[in-house]
Amino acid sequence: MSVRLSTPAVRRPAAPEPPRDAATPSRGRLRRVLPALVVVAVLVAAWQWAVTAFAVRPQVLPSPLRVVEQGWLFRDALWTNTVPTLQVTAVGFAVSLAVAWVLAVVVDFSPWLRQALLPLLVASQTIPIIAIAPLLIIWFGFGLLPKVVVIALVTFFPVAIGLIEGFSSVEREATNLVRSMGAGRWREFRYLRLPAAMPSFFTSLRIGITYAVTGAVFAEYVGARAGLGIFMNLQKNSFRTDLVLAAVIITAVISVALFGLTYAVQRLVMPWYAAERRRA
């Protein structure tokens, strides 16, 4: 290792760059997920042991080994049903995000609309999806639309609320500052309220996205041509509990992956936040 002695002495007393050491974060991440992995391993082992010890019939509860085995055997069927679920989730959540953003921005700009819309948003969350999902199929058929509606209905609310509260989390003094600089309502939003809402947005995004996959599976369960939801329904009817559980594992993996993805997007959108948290 050679040290570059020619580097000019920069007068920069006490502000080190945020550490960009590649090795440390990944090892840190491993240490963070390790407890979860241990717990999962213990639970799976206990499950395996119980099923063999009490000779449970696989129609009632298959062993984890059997779930993996049969899942692998039926991997083509699982895959062809995973793809539509992923598509529905992506489209549904995109629509949900768009709706949440439009609502939140509108509500932020208009106190009148805030009063008018917020009770409706809350009321929308009292709709029993389990009752309305079959109706959506009757209304919109077996295509994309009813599923998108279910996903949007389930996930737009936390995101919209997170944004609305993020926008209004701004301090009075900060508003005064940008106003004194000559900002109107739009510039106040652009330079202050919008960036200030980002931490709250990403928190609510994570809540929303974990519901998105479940929402998709639920919508498919009620009626679809293909997808993990309808796959589970069919396998349940033919007592293939092992394949139902294999599909469940896939949805869990997708959800966790999407959850992790939000952190990656967050690092891109607000790189300042992690450093800020570390210092605080």
Place this chain on the structure above:
Amino acid sequence: MREVRVRDLVVRFGDREVLDGVRLDARPGELVSVIGPSGCGKSTLFNVLAGLVEPAAGSVLVDGAPASGSTFAYMPQKDLLFPWRTVLDNAALGLEVGGLGKRAARERAAPLFEPFGLAGFENARPSELSGGMRQRAALLRTVVQARDVLLLDEPFGALDSLTRTSMQEWLEVMRARYGWTVLLITHDIREAVFLSDRVVVLGPRPATVRRVVEIDLPRPREVRMLATPTAAALEAELLAVLREPVTAPPSRAAID
């Protein structure tokens, strides 16, 4: 550089009167301090000047004409540096909000980093700065807007006393160098004496001007001048005026 005249300013929030006929003068290049008991309406006065609050009566004149929205550059008590912006981008915020492009705004703010003792911290985050540096960055953000008069609302109030003293000395040097016209709110009588050409003492709410005290200490000011009998007498006078009891209760309060 402009001359500021505030005349008979009245501000009401609902039926609560906050300012009751405040007047104030600042000539170009002067530093005028406003002191008064907590909650007397000092910040409200600045909010009127910054165009954030509409007065019920009175006028703010700049060179004899009503002040526009771009006469005063306002520095609030908290530094309010945005964590999502680098120090340079925070400094350039006022210019960007004012409509200047991001690059042009940066180019205008960057040359001030050296004189403000912030060179090398352009790309740092605000949380990497010390308290004194944060206040200097906030002042830089105020100054770079190139407005006629600076409104500084307790700029050093949150600093420890050692840092505060060095910031006061620094402000004295910078003010002389750039010829800023400054209105300063402070709780600190020594600070007022050390920095000001004139100190305006406000009474309790609804605020009126109790006395205007001229500070006849030579410039440039040095900390040791605070030990002179003149400075001590001025401090004593300001303290006495501040602590004067309310003599005649205001007639409006009697109605309630």
